Amino acid sequence: MLTGGDVDVVAGLLTLRERQPLAIFATRAIHDVLDANPIFEVLNREVVAREVLSLGAPVSLGCGLTLELFAVPGKVPLYMEDGSDAPPIVAGETTVGAKIVHGTQALFFIPGCAAITPDLAGRLHHADVVFFDGTLWRDDEMIVAGLGAKTGRRMGHMSMAGQDGAIAAFHDLGVRRKVFIHMNNSNPVLLEDSPERAEAEAAGWEVAEDGMEIVM
């Protein structure tokens, strides 16, 4: 299940070749990105199904699971930018979140998100688990560290901290488990003894790690 067309989302497909059967679930716009890059034909279409999902239309995955994709604010993939200074943040088919439901429990997977709109807040209200975009702690973090010229906002990511950050936005949503994913290596929340980690945990957040398992 692909939530976007950027390299960090789709490049892993290239390691699933050559004849490993699987199904790729994504919106039409994200499938179009794959279709526009012949290298992904290494995933032989005879054994790898490309399933096109419409936004807001749940599909059954079997085993009692359903998957729904929905738009979140984001930008087009980096390599599809047109060179302008600031590509627009839009909510469409190119950046999506996923809702996976089993019985009465719902899990959300949102690795890239530029803002939490009232619509998105409504979706997440009282969710059981939300995996959420934790790219940066603060918007100018990479600039301050001398790692790059872009803000988080410019990259299509909202930050963790601050009045317009994810921690504040989730404060009243009543989500049972909140887990940050997709951290950039500049994010101090990755350090277990940092004040930022303490602040995130005090607000009820967990920081994902390799091999993490969640049982509810």
Added chain:
Amino acid sequence: MLTGGDVDVVAGLLTLRERQPLAIFATRAIHDVLDANPIFEVLNREVVAREVLSLGAPVSLGCGLTLELFAVPGKVPLYMEDGSDAPPIVAGETTVGAKIVHGTQALFFIPGCAAITPDLAGRLHHADVVFFDGTLWRDDEMIVAGLGAKTGRRMGHMSMAGQDGAIAAFHDLGVRRKVFIHMNNSNPVLLEDSPERAEAEAAGWEVAEDGMEIVM
């Protein structure tokens, strides 16, 4: 320096983003593969030079090093095959070897090769180091192991063993150090205690490993 357009050669470029300055040396045909896949635009052309080399035309890399690309027998990348049973083995710009010269010493890097032609044998004669295609031990190895339906030949690789294998072909070439690279995980030469490893070593071959350094 790219020796082909297949996934194992080019996918690593996607981890060198986003603004890391480097130069990509390849033939026109291999650059055409990158150009045909917009995802590689993530390597910003303002900081990543795409240098087109002609076959047989050495270029200076600085530091006294020169690089020359030359054609070796091979096939088009898997994802560019037209679906026919057996794509032709040809010697052209899509599968190449590299010769790197420093002073009087020459190193050859040939990770994919379908056959050693008299022309190629002539090139390699008395070379100091040759890194060579060690994909399979024997041509039907993946079929016998139940791992796939293809022979090595079908994939554009000659095998190590047998009368028409690499070990036999290098027997009289007088290469100072011969190192197998690009081994498939089905190749028993990877096992240090296998008879195949012993046979390769008895013929003067080394099997490459991560972190290997060669000093001459």
